[in-house]
Amino acid sequence: MKELLYYYQDAMLREFTATIVHTGIETDGRHYVVLSNTAFYPTGGGQPHDTGTLNNTNVIDVEKVDEEIRHYIEGDASALSGEVHGKLNWKRRFDHMQQHAGQHILTAAFVELFDAPTVSFHLGSEQVTIDIAVDSLSNEQLAAAEARANAIILENRPIETKWITEQELGHYNLRKEVAVTGDIRLVIIPDFDYNGCGGIHPTSTGQVNAIKILGTEKMKGNVRVSFVCGGRVLAELAMRKTVLADVAKQLSVPEVDAATALAKLLATQKTTEKALVAAKEELLSFEAKALASSDHPIIATSFHDRSIQELQKLARFIVAERPDIIALLVSENEDKLQFVAARGAQVKASMKELAAQVLPFINGKGGGSEQMVQGGGERIIAREQLLAAMQEAIN
Structure with a gap:
């Protein structure tokens, strides 16, 4: 055929x-x-x-x-x-030819420079990947292979094809062994790459236009290299330019300074987040002291849109402030009710028993210890009703 x-x-x-x-x-x-x-x-x-x-x-x-x-x-x-x-559909076909020929060139560059063979290849709709049989590749090696591949492209060497028999294989310095038998099709870039391949390629390396390595990742003992060729390089550049321009605009800096400005912003954000966490802890402590100032042995309070983590912290602060009291906290969050119950060190009541009694009211699930429990379920009763049920469970 x-x-x-x-x-x-x-x-x-x-x-x-x-x-x-x-x-x-x-x-x-x-x-x-x-x-x-x-x-x-x-x-x-x-x-x-x-x-x-x-x-x-x-x-x-x-x-x-x-x-x-x-x-x-x-x-x-x-x-x-x-x-x-x-x-x-020539746009699709030529794109595939560019990517496939580019893969041959980049794979051959890794073999030539580092004796690092490709063991698998995938031509995706956005990127191409090759898995290289090495433990790691340095940035310097990636840059060298990319530079060598682009030099071969710039030389505009011919990409030749030739049908040979198995007996003629010994006349060619093939990059890897050929798996097929019978008539064998070679794809040849003279003095650079000789490879058995049934795919379709352009007629010269110059038509590949350019190769750009995008990144690497470890993959089953090999290194997977992601890259693009030809028109995809321009598409990738356009996408990254758009993103960079948008980031620079939002940071109000020139594009060349965007990375530095973003690093400063992230550092500031981390500092702000730490300060915010500390401030929230302090506010919860003040709130706990205010609630614990009551003479009543049970502190029962309901909230709207308080996370279970906040309820837990608040309950801990309350019972730490007053070891002789019980803290019952309920929050209504969208379509669910959540609660926390905690006892001080001097209280003997079981919080696990309390949870077992009230969870059926909300078709809920929960867990914890004798000292503190948390749970949540459906908002089929009002939060005040749940709070009342928790108080009744103690009495």
Whole structure:
């Protein structure tokens, strides 16, 4: 089939004419068309399928099934017959070619510079990733590989393809072993990279335009490198420029000073947050003292929109202030009721027993110790009613 397929004869072919060999419907209901020849690349070798049109019918997927290329279309395949005109979604196709060729170049750069082979490759809709068989990569190594890859692009070396047999493999210094048998397709960047590959690439490295590494992460003992090529570099730059400009505008500083200004802002925020926490603690302490000043042995109070954490702190402050009292606190938060019950060191009543008695009133759940419990449930009674039930449970 290698001599018949347009996408192998001319990777830059955007439109073609072919005849329909047959049509069919998959068990999942998808309609497909098989052509006498095609420029549509089927999913394979890490490269996604092409999309486009056959006459005015959209091609939404392309797969190789057994020895035929199936073009999955929108609508009824029987509407197509005879000779058809195929047209690729060239923006998608060329983007995939740029990313795939860029992967070859960057992978070869890591091998050339650091003897670090790529063990897997993924061409995503936004980024490309390669997993490199090393424990770590320094920023200096990443920069060197990126610079070498872009130098190869700038040299505009040809990207050649060649079909060979297994017996001829020994004549080429391949980057990695070839997994396929029979006719083998090599993708060659002279004096730089020789690799078995069934994917589609531009005809020269210059068409890749540029490569930019975006980041790395550890992945199953390897290092995953994320990057973009060609038009995606410009898209990534535009996105980052927009974000940087917005951040700089909000900080009222030039873009070049945005990182420094943001670091200062975050440092100030952390200091402010610490001061705010301390202030809240002090306010809770004052509130606890005011509540504990009562002569009554039970402090029962309800609130609106107080978190369970605040209720717990307030209860601790109250019983620390007065070891002879019980603190019962309830808060209504949106559609739920929450409560905390705590006893002072001199009180013998069980807070766990109290919780067991009142939780059914709100279809709630809770937990804690004999000294302090917390719980929450549905707001099916008023908070004052829950508070009254808690007081009654003590008596």
